[in-house]
Amino acid sequence: MIKTIQTAFLKLRSNKIFELVVVAVIIISALEIGAKTYDLSDAAIFILEYLDVFITIFFLCEILVRFIGEEEKKNFFKSGWNIFDTLVVVISLIPVDESEMALLARLIRIFRVLRMISIIPELRILINSLLKALPRLGYVVLLMFIIFYIYAAVGSYWFSDINQVLWGDIAISMLTLFRVMTFEDWTDIQYETMEVYRFSWIFYMTFIFFTAFAFLNMVIGIVVGVMDEEHTKERNEGQPSMLDLQKQIELLSQQVEQLTKGKPDKMP
Structure with missing residues (x-):
């Protein structure tokens, strides 16, 4: 059962359509960050908050797919790009409120745009x-x-x-x-x-x-x-x-x- 799931996730992470979807979500994340720099209506702010939650959950699921699909789990963290992606996703899970970590969480969300580098081989x-x-x-x-x-x-x-x-x-x-x-x-x-x-x-x-x-x-x-x-x-x-x-x-x-x-x- 576990081997079947691992094989399925391995095929999914190597799928070109899946990679394009990840790139599209990264672009949407970049646009969402840029939109927050403008004066927006309450409805737009409400939509962006839920969009941010969706993007964070999507990135978490994407990291889990890549990790579970790895045949040798220890080799996953031998790549600096995998470590960078994991840190960005994990820190993005910090709630953005009036806490002391709010500024750090917002900054980390900005760095999610850099995940484009780890996805595209040419970059x-x-x-x-x-x-x-x-x-x-x-x-x-x-x-x-x-x-x-x-x-x-x-x-x-x-x-x-x-x-x-x-x-x-x-x-x-x-x-x-x-x-x-x-x-x-x-x-x-x-x-x-x-x-x-x-x-x-x-x-x-x-x-x-x-x-x-x-x-x-x-x-x-x-x-x-x-x-x-x-x-x-x-x-x-x-x-x-x-x-x-x-x-x-x-x-x-x-x-x-x-x-x-x-x-x-x-x-x-």
Whole structure:
């Protein structure tokens, strides 16, 4: 009986229609959260409250289906996404009233939108790629910080007399350089310093080259490389390994050999 229920839930969790229904409920949950930010009538608030209860119960049932359908229950919590989904659903069961936990419960309900990532494989690949790229990005970020620090110190020494608001100290200078790197009206800053220092454009051009062009392209290259590795890994997991293929070939060879031996020899 238990094995039958487990098999049925396993088929249900792998069903595409079930996955689409879950995605649809997540979208409805996101719209429901957004609707609560507006001034609504009492009737609309009443409907949204019952809709929130339905969504919470649906997510609870969906987690139970996925858990019961898991052949090895301990493997269910080896996935970080399953742990995240379970925490979001369990904390969402906290009643939203005037208690001290009301704010936490409301915040957790907002994070239910992130469950879209755990449902859609492509989004999981993107997030996993970004997380795995962080260690490699650390050295690029460190080198970028060094460049920022050097240019901020130089800018603070040279341009503080021109504009104390933008170049007053090294911290403010770094914020100004971040504005230059993002091209947010950076030409206004450049032309202001060029009125005093004619060749100060070299300062801005070299800084933009190192940060906006070189380092950002390095960051993009690292992330794209990790994403390619994740896509390759995903494809390989869906294909049989060489050992599995070898076993299948041996099994087919044995079956052919048995069939050959079982045939009577033809008379000459």
